[in-house]
Amino acid sequence: MGAAKGSKRDTPTLMSLARELGVSHQTVSNVLNNPELVKPETRERVLKVIRESGYRPSAVGRALRTSRSMSIALRLRPSGDGVSREVMDRFVHHLAEGAQAKGYRIQLITAPDDVDEVRLLQELFRDGSIDGTILTDTHFDDLRPQVLASEGLPTVSFGRPWGASQPTVPWVDIDGAAGTYQATRYLLEAGHDTVGFISWPTSSGVGEDRRSGWMRGVADLTDDPAKWMVTCQDSVREGAAAAAELRSRGFTALVCAGDSLALGAASVFRVDHEGGPLPIVGFDDSPVARSLGLSSISQPVEDAAAQAISILLKLLRGDHDGPLEQLLLPPSLRIRDLELFAL
Amino acid sequence: MGAAKGSKRDTPTLMSLARELGVSHQTVSNVLNNPELVKPETRERVLKVIRESGYRPSAVGRALRTSRSMSIALRLRPSGDGVSREVMDRFVHHLAEGAQAKGYRIQLITAPDDVDEVRLLQELFRDGSIDGTILTDTHFDDLRPQVLASEGLPTVSFGRPWGASQPTVPWVDIDGAAGTYQATRYLLEAGHDTVGFISWPTSSGVGEDRRSGWMRGVADLTDDPAKWMVTCQDSVREGAAAAAELRSRGFTALVCAGDSLALGAASVFRVDHEGGPLPIVGFDDSPVARSLGLSSISQPVEDAAAQAISILLKLLRGDHDGPLEQLLLPPSLRIRDLELFAL
DNA sequence: AGCCAAGATTTGATCGTTCAAGACCCCGCC
DNA sequence: GGCGGGGTCTTGAACGATCAAATCTTGGCT
Numbered sequence: 116m117g118a119a120k121g122s123k124r125d126t127p128t129l130m131s132l133a134r135e136l137g138v139s140h141q142t143v144s145n146v147l148n149n150p151e152l153v154k155p156e157t158r159e160r161v162l163k164v165i166r167e168s169g170y171r172p173s174a175v176g177r178a179l180r181t182s183r184s185m186s187i188a189l190r191l192r193p194s195g196d197g198v199s200r201e202v203m204d205r206f207v208h209h210l211a212e213g214a215q216a217k218g219y220r221i222q223l224i225t226a227p228d229d230v231d232e233v234r235l236l237q238e239l240f241r242d243g244s245i246d247g248t249i250l251t252d253t254h255f256d257d258l259r260p261q262v263l264a265s266e267g268l269p270t271v272s273f274g275r276p277w278g279a280s281q282p283t284v285p286w287v288d289i290d291g292a293a294g295t296y297q298a299t300r301y302l303l304e305a306g307h308d309t310v311g312f313i314s315w316p317t318s319s320g321v322g323e324d325r326r327s328g329w330m331r332g333v334a335d336l337t338d339d340p341a342k343w344m345v346t347c348q349d350s351v352r353e354g355a356a357a358a359a360e361l362r363s364r365g366f367t368a369l370v371c372a373g374d375s376l377a378l379g380a381a382s383v384f385r386v387d388h389e390g391g392p393l394p395i396v397g398f399d400d401s402p403v404a405r406s407l408g409l410s411s412i413s414q415p416v417e418d419a420a421a422q423a424i425s426i427l428l429k430l431l432r433g434d435h436d437g438p439l440e441q442l443l444l445p446p447s448l449r450i451r452d453l454e455l456f457a458l
Numbered sequence: 459m460g461a462a463k464g465s466k467r468d469t470p471t472l473m474s475l476a477r478e479l480g481v482s483h484q485t486v487s488n489v490l491n492n493p494e495l496v497k498p499e500t501r502e503r504v505l506k507v508i509r510e511s512g513y514r515p516s517a518v519g520r521a522l523r524t525s526r527s528m529s530i531a532l533r534l535r536p537s538g539d540g541v542s543r544e545v546m547d548r549f550v551h552h553l554a555e556g557a558q559a560k561g562y563r564i565q566l567i568t569a570p571d572d573v574d575e576v577r578l579l580q581e582l583f584r585d586g587s588i589d590g591t592i593l594t595d596t597h598f599d600d601l602r603p604q605v606l607a608s609e610g611l612p613t614v615s616f617g618r619p620w621g622a623s624q625p626t627v628p629w630v631d632i633d634g635a636a637g638t639y640q641a642t643r644y645l646l647e648a649g650h651d652t653v654g655f656i657s658w659p660t661s662s663g664v665g666e667d668r669r670s671g672w673m674r675g676v677a678d679l680t681d682d683p684a685k686w687m688v689t690c691q692d693s694v695r696e697g698a699a700a701a702a703e704l705r706s707r708g709f710t711a712l713v714c715a716g717d718s719l720a721l722g723a724a725s726v727f728r729v730d731h732e733g734g735p736l737p738i739v740g741f742d743d744s745p746v747a748r749s750l751g752l753s754s755i756s757q758p759v760e761d762a763a764a765q766a767i768s769i770l771l772k773l774l775r776g777d778h779d780g781p782l783e784q785l786l787l788p789p790s791l792r793i794r795d796l797e798l799f800a801l
Numbered sequence: 802a803g804c805c806a807a808g809a810t811t812t813g814a815t816c817g818t819t820c821a822a823g824a825c826c827c828c829g830c831c
Numbered sequence: 832g833g834c835g836g837g838g839t840c841t842t843g844a845a846c847g848a849t850c851a852a853a854t855c856t857t858g859g860c861t
Contacts, residue, residue, distance in 0.1 A: 128846090128847055128848085129847065129848065129849095130847075130848095138810075138811090139811045139812075140811090140847090140848085141810075141811065141812080141849085141850095142809085142811080144849065145809095145810090148849080152808085152809075153809075153810085154808080154809060154810090157809085157810090169584075171581055171584050171585045172585060172847080173522075173585055173586050173846085173847050173848065174582075174585040174586050174587045174848095175518060175521045175522045175525075175527065175585075175586040175587075175846085175847075175848085176522055176816095176846070176847030176848035176849085177847075177849075178518045178521075178848085179516075179518045179519055179522050179815095179816050179817065179818090179846090179847075179848070179849095180815075180816055180847080180848050180849045180850080181816085181848085181849065181850095182518075182816075184518065186565070191550065191551050191554050192551075193551065197745065198745050198749060200544065200547065200745070201543065201544075204543065204547055207534065207566070208534050208535075208536065208568065211534050211567065211568050212568045215567060215568055220565050220566065220567070220587070221565065221566040222529070222563050222564065222565055223550070223554040223563065223564040223565075223566065224554065224558060224563070225551065225554050225555045225558055239517075241469055241512075241514050242514045242515060242516055242518075243517050243518040243519075243817090244517045244518075244563070350749065351749040351750060351797070352749075352797055375749060378749070378750075402540065402541050402543070402746075403541060403746045406541060406693065406694040406695075406718060406721070407694060407721075454694070454695055471816090471817055471818085472817065472818065472819095473817075473818095481840075481841090482840065482841045482842075483817090483818085483841090484819085484820095484840075484841065484842080485839085485840060485841080487818070487819065488840090491819080495838085495840090496839075496840085497838080497839060500839085500840090515817080515818070516816085516817050516818065518816085518817075519816070519817030519818035519819085519846095520819075521818090521846095522816090522817075522818070522819095522845095522846050522847065522848085523817080523818045523820080523845075523846055524818080524819065524820095524846090525846075586847090
């Protein structure tokens with residue numbers, strides 16, 4: 116076929132295509148990036164060759180010139196034992212999906228602690244590997260947002276800036292309080308006079324948030340909600356112990372800060388239970404809850420991921436219209452009939 | 459402070475550092491990549507300035523010149539409902555960790571099916587975004603390895619090439635059969651005369667593998683192992699039904715293809731159980747199994763990830779010594795006392 | 802005919818690095 | 832004293848794209 120210069124089986128480039136077509140490299144580039152600048156006739160001619168050659172613009176060449184890597188960093192946390200990590204898992208997946216749809220890619224990083232995470236992010240940002248990042252698992256005294264913001268590293272946080280007087284980066288989060296409030300009201304309307312709560316230690320912002328929703332839900336029923344709840348670590352065993360305690364105090368329905376606790380609580384309350392939904396509501400709608408038929412509160416992680424991406428891309432585009440975006444998404448209650456224990 | 463040319467607050471480059479130092483850019487480059495070529499004296503001088511400026515070589519510039527992106531693609535699957543997806547989760551995490559330790563990064567991709575996955579991988583490979591990939595969830599009639607291999611895309615598979623007469627890419631996998639064999643023998647030695655099996659449909663390579671280990675374990679006890687097992691879909695409910703069936707046939711101990719099934723089976727066998735390990739063994743050692751105190755077979759995913767990375771890097775380096783690597787790692791049995799149901 | 806503007810295409814520089822030679826210096830050796 | 836050679840450093844080109852500006856065409860208007 117080709118005579119001229121001994122065409123190697125190399126992957127085509129703008130230059131090689133241009134030579135082959137007898138046009139300038141810029142014309143080929145324009146066909147792809149600014150088609151309206153090119154006469155329809157030549158545009159078609161160029162497009163044809165592009166298609167036939169299977170040409171794909173070098174992401175690296177492009178990145179060098181535009182100084183945009185089209186990739187976003189995400190720190191992956193060590194597995195941990197929780198039953199609810201599936202939530203984060205789904206978040207990551209939707210993030211990858213959303214990013215990909217916009218031509219971006221998610222790059223995973225790992226770090227032993229926040230300081231290392233921030234340092235690594237800065238390095239990757241400075242060497243052009245990433246354009247921005249999405250933070251997860253925010254907590255009290257979390258310095259990451261403000262450090263990254265001061266470095267000018269485009270950042271969106273999945274999780275509110277707990278305890279900070281003023282947010283330093285835009286964030287998206289799930290309204291845990293709204294979820295537990297809804298669950299509490301549901302149980303009350305289902306005929307229970309009291310609804311107890313199994314809580315995490317107060318060091319957790321997420322835990323505080325979820326507890327506050329329940330408290331609002333029972334505010335008109337008691338002056339001393341502290342007597343209606345038990346605090347314990349996040350495990351099935353402790354959840355069961357806490358539930359036993361509350362049950363002995365006469366509570367017939369419970370809301371729990373997480374599904375591990377709810378699972379434990381369910382093991383206590385299933386005794387004498389007569390079918391239908393167990394009056395226990397967990398949080399996170401984990402796979403276990405789904406497969407055992409436990410009621411739970413489901414986080415709209417898909418929305419959260421989409422919003423996080425969308426806000427981050429806005430930052431990258433430089434659309435600085437107005438103040439930081441802060442988005443609180445409502446979770447939804449999933450009531451289920453007990454499956455496993457009913458057998 | 460500098461007078462000369464109005465130094466902007468730009469990030470430093472090889473060129474800018476070279477100018478500042480009064481040496482050539484290549485010398486600076488050599489200090490970083492081939493220190494032995496540079497006289498110790500100047501080397502120190504250059505290093506000092508590098509450190510002070512916080513200079514970091516542009517990953518993009520380097521990638522363009524060397525045509526190595528230092529990143530590895532990994533397809534993230536849709537969440538799915540399984541209780542065992544935590545295994546993949548841990549695998550991904552260890553992969554990211556291992557890659558990062560070697561200067562590589564993991565890029566997430568998503569795809570609705572294998573064909574799209576392969577196409578996307580090819581595109582990313584051709585445009586220089588990735589250097590290689592790690593496949594997961596291999597299955598019968600999986601065409602991905604052979605297509606990728608024929609395209610010259612460096613690939614390592616986590617999961618055997620089920621059904622293929624000849625592997626086309628190196629792989630790492632967990633020896634499921636060894637795990638179920640071990641579990642079966644353990645139960646027999648614990649005093650049970652028979653050990654049943656709850657199996658997945660035979661379309662699954664992983665399921666076949668796990669079943670075969672159990673069959674080997676009971677081979678000397680029965681001529682018709684088909685009567686000792688039940689096949690069903692992977693859910694807690696179906697696991698419970700299958701266990702009830704086997705129990706009614708007189709089986710006192712079971713091995714299950716996965717933890718969902720085992721969880722269902724446990725709900726049946728816990729009745730009349732008197733403490734100590736329940737004679738049910740699941741597979742994957744999922745968080746639920748751990749928190750409920752179910753015995754299970756644990757996959758050495760950390761090893762698997764490390765090996766996968768190691769083999770892939772070898773491919774990238776071009777060390778083609780000998781045939782494709784094929785690595786089968788033994789899982790380990792975790793026997794636990796029942797926790798939750800014992801309360 | 803002459804001239805300006807819009808349309809279409811080309812030219813040259815640039816992003817930041819590494820590769821492949823070339824230049825220079827100093828020494829020892831015949 | 833010229834020559835080879837190792838050690839040190841510099842020069843110029845390449846990687847593959849985009850940006851900025853120059854050039855060539857065309858056509859309409861006076």
